[in-house]
Amino acid sequence: MISLEDVTVAFDGFTAISNVDLRVEQGEFVTIVGPSGCGKTTLLRTIGGLEEPTSGRVRIDGRSPEAAQTNADIGFVFQQHTLFPWKSALENVTFLRKTAGNAPEADAARALLRSMGLEGFEDARPKELSGGMKQRVSIARALHLDADVLLMDEPFGELDEITRDELGVEIRDLWRRERKTVVFVTHSVPEAVFLADRCLVMCGQPGRIEATFDVDLPEPREEDVFGTRSFQEQVAQVRQTLHENYA
Numbered sequence: 166m167i168s169l170e171d172v173t174v175a176f177d178g179f180t181a182i183s184n185v186d187l188r189v190e191q192g193e194f195v196t197i198v199g200p201s202g203c204g205k206t207t208l209l210r211t212i213g214g215l216e217e218p219t220s221g222r223v224r225i226d227g228r229s230p231e232a233a234q235t236n237a238d239i240g241f242v243f244q245q246h247t248l249f250p251w252k253s254a255l256e257n258v259t260f261l262r263k264t265a266g267n268a269p270e271a272d273a274a275r276a277l278l279r280s281m282g283l284e285g286f287e288d289a290r291p292k293e294l295s296g297g298m299k300q301r302v303s304i305a306r307a308l309h310l311d312a313d314v315l316l317m318d319e320p321f322g323e324l325d326e327i328t329r330d331e332l333g334v335e336i337r338d339l340w341r342r343e344r345k346t347v348v349f350v351t352h353s354v355p356e357a358v359f360l361a362d363r364c365l366v367m368c369g370q371p372g373r374i375e376a377t378f379d380v381d382l383p384e385p386r387e388e389d390v391f392g393t394r395s396f397q398e399q400v401a402q403v404r405q406t407l408h409e410n411y412a
């Protein structure tokens with residue numbers, strides 16, 4: 166479980182987010198949308214211990230983010246993949262787990278790559294893979310860490326829309342099987358609704374959580390959800406809140 170109590174983060178006197186309270190339950194999938202600059206990345210980085218709150222408190226299963234990180238309990242996926250160019254897809258997946266002090270399991274890593282549609286590409290270097298494939302490797306790497314908490318910052322940001330939709334379906338499906346606690350930042354409202362149990366709308370400067378939407382969609386969530394009236398209505402609600410609060 167992730168908890169933030171009255172968290173404010175300032176950089177050299179500039180307040181990026183202020184007085185944020187948030188609780189993400191074990192196994193919950195939470196998405197965050199909001200206009201550029203409202204502090205989504207700052208919030209995510211603060212949860213992961215990459216930024217320190219100026220005031221307030223962050224806890225991950227009762228521990229500080231730093232302690233959780235040391236224990237390899239947090240997996241990150243960023244917008245730009247951070248794969249080692251000289252390592253193969255398989256080595257990239259196993260390497261992080263190795264540096265975290267856990268024995269890498271090649272069979273499990275291969276199975277993860279397979280589940281991400283990368284069978285046959287285990288030995289490929291990142292430069293031989295498309296943008297979508299590289300992000301799949303990054304996601305497989307985060308999953309192979311077997312961290313309870315996954316923090317994802319616009320992981321599909323650089324991908325075309327069809328690939329985004331496909332990866333969204335895959336991520337939700339993986340989540341259904343693995344039940345990780347996920348916090349996922351995106352600029353795409355449909356993506357935020359499709360993926361989430363709960364969608365948070367951030368806005369303002371300094372940023373704050375303006376609204377929370379409990380998403381109600383059938384499982385398993387597949388592409389046909391996009392065409393349903395229920396999905397479109399929930400997307401419209403989130404959009405309206407974003408527009409109402411756009412300064």
Ligand SMILES: Nc1ncnc2c1ncn2[C@@H]1O[C@H](COP(=O)(O)OP(=O)(O)OP(=O)(O)O)[C@@H](O)[C@H]1O
Nearest residue numbers: 176179180181199200201202203204205206207208
């Ligand atoms: N390390 C830093 N030093 C100074 N200012 C920062 C730093 N990191 C973020 N900021 C500022 O904090 C504000 C929030 O930035 P942040 O990247 O969290 O927003 P965001 O909502 O993720 O934006 P985007 O959607 O464009 O990625 C911005 O005004 C940004 O310039």
